[in-house]
Amino acid sequence: MGIELYLDLLSPPCRSVYIFAKKNNITFTFKQMEVLKGQQHSDGFGKVNVLRKVPALKDGGFTLAESPAILAYLSQKYKTPDHWYPLDMKKRARVDEYLSWQHSSIRPSVFKIFWLKVGDLSIQRWISHVL
């Protein structure tokens, strides 16, 4: 049984997992999620990720959340070229350092801009349906 990736490509963490898998020719089943439709709150998805966030990975009976953890798992499972997640302890620590940093720096501000834009578009779409 291959791996399943639960992704909504509107989400930057999902895109990082998707691009990584594609660039490394990792075969996976794409489980399309639509966060704006609230699909992450379904009971089925709750069994994959109790936190009800995407991305999420399912590998047989094993499930995993959090994009940095998923990226590291994929890298180790599929033995991707060393430059992605180097075996050298200090080089790998640099990658981990960046992945930790981006959560508290880039992501929160980009996240706000993104939701303002997407939220605005959704409201416009909703209004055009109502009118």
Ligand SMILES: N[C@@H](CCC(=O)N[C@@H](CS)C(=O)NCC(=O)O)C(=O)O
């Ligand atoms: N730290 C997580 C962030 C996951 C996350 O916040 N995902 C968002 C989409 S970008 C989500 O699923 N939101 C749904 C919700 O909060 O209901 C990661 O890197 O994977």
